[in-house]
Amino acid sequence: MNIQEYADRDLLAMDVANKLAGDLETALLHEETVAFAVPGGTTPGPIFDSLCAADIEWERVRVVPTDERCVPQDHERSNARLIQERLLVNRAASAEFVPLYVPSARPEDALPEVEALIAPVLPLHVLVLGMGEDMHTASLYPGMPGLAEALDSDAPILAVARTEVQPEPRITFTAPVLDGALSKHLVIYGSRKRAALERALSLPPEEAPIAAVLSGITVHWAE
Numbered sequence: 001m002n003i004q005e006y007a008d009r010d011l012l013a014m015d016v017a018n019k020l021a022g023d024l025e026t027a028l029l030h031e032e033t034v035a036f037a038v039p040g041g042t043t044p045g046p047i048f049d050s051l052c053a054a055d056i057e058w059e060r061v062r063v064v065p066t067d068e069r070c071v072p073q074d075h076e077r078s079n080a081r082l083i084q085e086r087l088l089v090n091r092a093a094s095a096e097f098v099p100l101y102v103p104s105a106r107p108e109d110a111l112p113e114v115e116a117l118i119a120p121v122l123p124l125h126v127l128v129l130g131m132g133e134d135m136h137t138a139s140l141y142p143g144m145p146g147l148a149e150a151l152d153s154d155a156p157i158l159a160v161a162r163t164e165v166q167p168e169p170r171i172t173f174t175a176p177v178l179d180g181a182l183s184k185h186l187v188i189y190g191s192r193k194r195a196a197l198e199r200a201l202s203l204p205p206e207e208a209p210i211a212a213v214l215s216g217i218t219v220h221w222a223e
């Protein structure tokens, strides 16, 4: 793991967008199609705003969420909506979006259909993650039911029940899929998340799920 510090969040967003464009371009030299996994939340928007204009062969890029809230794509909490509105515009509009959520009575009922959608996309080539102050990443939360499975499952995705910290059920990539990405980036802002990351270095993934994906990752941090 290496940490790159930035003077402010704007500089971070522009530089990370450039680095991601470079990673995607490199992957496109070796692969016919490239899988690019991105998080939801409040952090990635400005990076997307810069990255969407990158002059790369977006038509060969498949964009997939690292995790998804089980809500309709037009819902304000949908990661698919965030990605469609902020990343898949401008030149990046020609990329293919692969959803992690499809409507179903229960999230777990949709897993076979979603797995069929993502199987041709895997493995992940370029990955961006966020992290909460509780050291969760994607929808892998400390102490959540099913975390042990999510940390070492052979299944690429899991349905995660709603908890007090997340108001809706989710679908998430499992830790081995995220950790196996060829190029991994974590973007965090502020001293509290920086301290949480430092704590995670000495904790097991069961207590700090981010610890399951830190090998070889580049951390981008601004206050």
Ligand SMILES: O=C(O)[C@H](O)[C@@H](O)[C@H](O)[C@H](O)COP(=O)(O)O
Pocket: 039, 040, 041, 042, 043, 044, 066, 067, 068, 069, 079, 129, 130, 131, 132, 136, 137, 138, 139
């Ligand atoms: O669907 C999500 O919410 C993300 O995938 C989640 O893992 C996010 O990256 C962290 O919760 C950090 O969120 P912020 O960027 O809002 O701090």
